Amino acid sequence: MALRRDDGDDLVSTRSISTISKVAISAVKRWYQSRPLPTHGPDGRRTPDFAELPAYRSISKYREYQKLFKLKDPFFQVHEQRSGAEAQIDGQHYINFASYDYLGLNQHPEVGAAARAAIEQFGTSVSASRLVAGERPLHGELEAALARFYETEEALIYVSGHATNVSAISTIIGPKDVIFHDEFIHNSAQTGGKLSGAKLVAFKHNDPEDLDRKLAEHRENHKFALVLIEGLYSMDGDVPDLAKFVEIKRRHGAWLMVDEAHGIGVLGETGHGIAEHCGIDPREVDIWMGTLSKTLSSCGGYVCGKRELIEVLKFQSPGFVYSVGLPAASAAAALKSLELIEQMPDRVKKLQENGKFFLEQCKALGLDTGSSEGFAVVPVIVGDAVLAIRLTHQVFRRGVNALPIIYPAVPLKSDRVRFFITSEHTHEQLATAARVIREELDLLANKGAHGARATAAE
Numbered sequence: 001m002a003l004r005r006d007d008g009d010d011l012v013s014t015r016s017i018s019t020i021s022k023v024a025i026s027a028v029k030r031w032y033q034s035r036p037l038p039t040h041g042p043d044g045r046r047t048p049d050f051a052e053l054p055a056y057r058s059i060s061k062y063r064e065y066q067k068l069f070k071l072k073d074p075f076f077q078v079h080e081q082r083s084g085a086e087a088q089i090d091g092q093h094y095i096n097f098a099s100y101d102y103l104g105l106n107q108h109p110e111v112g113a114a115a116r117a118a119i120e121q122f123g124t125s126v127s128a129s130r131l132v133a134g135e136r137p138l139h140g141e142l143e144a145a146l147a148r149f150y151e152t153e154e155a156l157i158y159v160s161g162h163a164t165n166v167s168a169i170s171t172i173i174g175p176k177d178v179i180f181h182d183e184f185i186h187n188s189a190q191t192g193g194k195l196s197g198a199k200l201v202a203f204k205h206n207d208p209e210d211l212d213r214k215l216a217e218h219r220e221n222h223k224f225a226l227v228l229i230e231g232l233y234s235m236d237g238d239v240p241d242l243a244k245f246v247e248i249k250r251r252h253g254a255w256l257m258v259d260e261a262h263g264i265g266v267l268g269e270t271g272h273g274i275a276e277h278c279g280i281d282p283r284e285v286d287i288w289m290g291t292l293s294k295t296l297s298s299c300g301g302y303v304c305g306k307r308e309l310i311e312v313l314k315f316q317s318p319g320f321v322y323s324v325g326l327p328a329a330s331a332a333a334a335l336k337s338l339e340l341i342e343q344m345p346d347r348v349k350k351l352q353e354n355g356k357f358f359l360e361q362c363k364a365l366g367l368d369t370g371s372s373e374g375f376a377v378v379p380v381i382v383g384d385a386v387l388a389i390r391l392t393h394q395v396f397r398r399g400v401n402a403l404p405i406i407y408p409a410v411p412l413k414s415d416r417v418r419f420f421i422t423s424e425h426t427h428e429q430l431a432t433a434a435r436v437i438r439e440e441l442d443l444l445a446n447k448g449a450h451g452a453r454a455t456a457a458e
């Protein structure tokens with residue numbers, strides 16, 4: 001259809017009219033969306049701007065540093081392929097030390113096949129909490145496998161490792177209770193502790209004697225006591241003396257919860273974690289917790305323990321009760337990975353050997369690796385946030401991807417670049433990375449750029 005002139009020619013076609021009206025409508029929409037909203041309510045009260053948040057101000061400071069030193073943001077790098085020992089970023093190839101794929105299972109064809117088969121059968125989401133309509137057979141199968149793995153009565157899986165700690169800790173512990181935690185315990189456990197309302201007592205990192213003293217001082221005043229430690233500490237790469245912690249917690253009548261996020265598949269001759277590493281019966285630990293996102297190449301978290309514990313979490317922990325069940329594909333990937341750990345002790349051995357090799361290389365070059373024992377996590381401590389970020393930037397330019405960890409994630413003056421080692425790294429890649437970081441650190445130190453602590457380790 002068209003508007004016609006008297007002589008019969010088209011004045012404006014219908015198509016033109018529709019285009020003109022679309023342009024006009026979108027211009028009006030743009031104007032409407034960009035008009036300033038009132039900043040004050042009818043009684044004159046102002047709604048604060050998010051830029052006034054202290055957190056925003058500290059992020060802005062970091063952005064200013066970045067601009068000042070012309071640094072590319074090391075965070076939120078887009079990895080364009082599966083990342084493990086190697087990564088592709090911006091079309092470039094890197095030796096990668098920023099992935100927790102400790103045994104390379106995220107690359108394993110059987111893990112991908114299991115996840116694809118689960119999607120075919122169950123779709124991409126279970127769409128509801130397991131309590132109501134989200135339960136699928138794979139959930140029970142994975143929980144049974146995890147319980148077997150830790151030799152516990154039962155297990156429960158959550159959709160996030162972080163949420164597992166937050167939800168589980170705040171469910172079993174309440175305001176009349178007390179939590180004793182390693183000062184370097186992961187944020188998720190700290191957050192769970194805060195939410196519980198319990199008294200929080202930090203003990204010195206990896207120091208059972210300090211825990212003993214603190215238990216003696218505070219335990220009696222509380223009904224339940226929970227001790228929180230990690231199997232392998234994610235910031236420092238060191239491990240606790242589990243036998244000592246078990247003996248102390250028994251003596252004081254406390255529960256012991258071990259976060260195995262970085263221990264599963266990494267520690268022990270067959271990858272069964274810190275209990276195997278220390279030769280302890282896993283039943284000596286009251287609560288095993290871990291994540292599905294690292295060695296198990298999936299997403300989510302788990303708790304393993306006695307039937308009554310799991311029963312309480314299943315019906316009371318909000319992150320389980322009020323949250324969707326794990327997607328079937330994620331459950332299938334974790335289940336297959338767990339089976340592969342059992343079938344591939346050679347990968348566990350290779351990972352441990354790689355970790356030790358990298359640690360020795362760093363030490364031989366005079367790098368400060370702190371208390372790392374060379375199990376998959378090795379920090380290079382430089383003691384200054386700007387230096388850690390600059391060093392990351394420099395080594396990235398030379399094909400090595402490792403991330404800076406800075407205050408407040410680690411204590412002041414222990415800022416670092418952290419390396420995650422996998423079974424799939426070659427010795428050549430590990431030796432190259434150690435050499436590159438040494439060379440770049442020296443260059444930065446020579447330029448006088450916050451290099452004091454870096455050279456002090458030599």
Ligand SMILES: Cc1ncc(COP(=O)(O)O)c(C=O)c1O
Pocket residue numbers: 160161162163165186188230234259261262291292293294299300301
């Ligand atoms: C020790 C520890 N616990 C819990 C978590 C949380 O796990 P997720 O990232 O799978 O949520 C992490 C994550 O890095 C961790 O390092």
